[in-house]
Amino acid sequence: MNGNQAVSEGAIKSGIDIYYFYPMTPATNVAGELAEKQIENNHIVLELENEIAVINAAVGSAITGAKTMIGTSGGGFDLMTEALSLAGIAESPLVIYLASRPGPSTGLATYSGQGDLDMARHAGHGEFVRMVLSPGDAEECQEITSQAFYFSQKFGVSVIILSDKHLAECLYTIKEKPVITPSKKVTILKKYNSYESDKFGYMTESPEIVNKNVENRLKKQKEIEREAEKFSQFKIFGKSNSENVIVSWGSPKGAILDAIKDIDAKFIQFLYLDPFPMKAKKEIEGKNIILVENDATGQLGKLIAEKTGIIIEDKNKILRYDGRPFFADELKKEIERRLK
């Protein structure tokens, strides 16, 4: 099963009602998988005129109470960002599958890359809460998709499932039965607003109400952080007491696991990127940290620095940005050169 199939499987197991899309590699196959099963599973898959229509229709469906998901890649996600901000203020639940490929722009349209982490974390104007989750294999694709539905429904937020071409289209063997987190549909149709609004949904400019709204919306960050403690936000592999700690996220997982089989290293895989699992800090603090990422600027490294103050040395960053995935043998050599 490949990552896209696993995401689709996860969506079905999570009780998806509606999937909207506009074709874009490498996300398109989720639409194909879900469309094939739409009659059998009784959900619906619709292709709309562009990504702007896709996300706005999704907000429309979500506020009627339907479990709604959309999928795209970086360029399509760019077009969606205004409505991501709308979902933020309206607090409508939304699951977004973002399968990356190298940018900027059309970049390398059919190759792989992890350069959209910064975008996923920051896209959309104004200040609002969203989540960014990242599976590293097919099993995690199913689990993370179900968690995305769970959090989006429970907290009325957008949850971005961040994948890439390598994960989306690589075949994996499912070794253990994925743990699916069930989620209830809790959204009800009422008056929603893109403007600041009072408790009835009418537009307001009252400073008191605006302050309260802003604080209530942002309060969710803490609530989500607390709830996220119940989930596997990061995983530890390899030699747990090693001084060498490899940090990564998403699709490089497979190559890293193969590369470190017989070397003295611990591997921390981040599955939750927003909220950032602060408990990971003690696992990496004071260690020889080696960053492995399929991007040119080390975006997870920047995230770690932002949240923990830990700066990963440039010489310890193994970055690949030619659109190709890491291969275990090459990666092993790169890691070995940086071991202490």
Add this chain to the structure above:
Amino acid sequence: MTSDLNTTATPTWCPGCWNFQILAGIKSGLAEEIKKGKNKDDFAIVSGIGCHAKIFDYINLNGINTLHGRVLPTCLGMKVGNPNLNVIGFSGDGDAYAEGIEHLIHAARFNSDFKYFVHNNQVFALTVAQPTPVTELGYKDKTNPLGVKFQPLNPIKLMLASGCGFVARVFAEKSQIEYIFKEAMKHKGFAFIEVIQPCIIFHNDKGYLEKTYSLEKEEHDKTNFDAAWKKADEFDYSTVKKIPLGIFYQKEKPILEELYPQLAELKKKKMSWKDIKR
């Protein structure tokens, strides 16, 4: 009956704005539907951004005051989410013909069963007087001191060409809104209704009303596409000779909600996805 639809929000439209007439006509049309047996919760409204959008605050119905230009996909999403909802969308001419025009063409093609009112005042009134794609040639404002250089778009022709099954234009008088609301509700499918609503501050076309005439009274055949096309050509939004009002064209065709068995089933069972337990 319209009192149930009232809200406590104080209208901030300019005194004398034609939007008050649109609001009164819509509320009266809704009250009529409720009298006939529908519930308030059977309806939902969607508005965009612009003067028209304030209508969202003045009608006590569920829905969403959404982004500029995105009323149509939002309406479509609500219909797909719950095919039993009666969804009514409101846009301005900036919303419908500039920012979100791609959705207009596709809404005609998808033919989801919701109704769409475009408050056309031929100007960006909320941002104070910039021209829209339907402002007449030569129009000047602070941002266009050299005057508008481009022929206005003809939305009626655009909708006809896009295969829309209900293409209408009315003037923003309460009685006309009531009439067209009723006709649109009877029509199965996407209904496009342009409301000529001169902005009394920035585009005060006092001469418009006397140039209008009723297509119905002239016994226009609304099932005749060629006749509709000719009538659509009579008003080019720039030079005002005569402005035909009423239904230009009407033809029922399959609606999106019946073309997908999943949605047809929800419609049949009077359910929405929210009611589906898995």
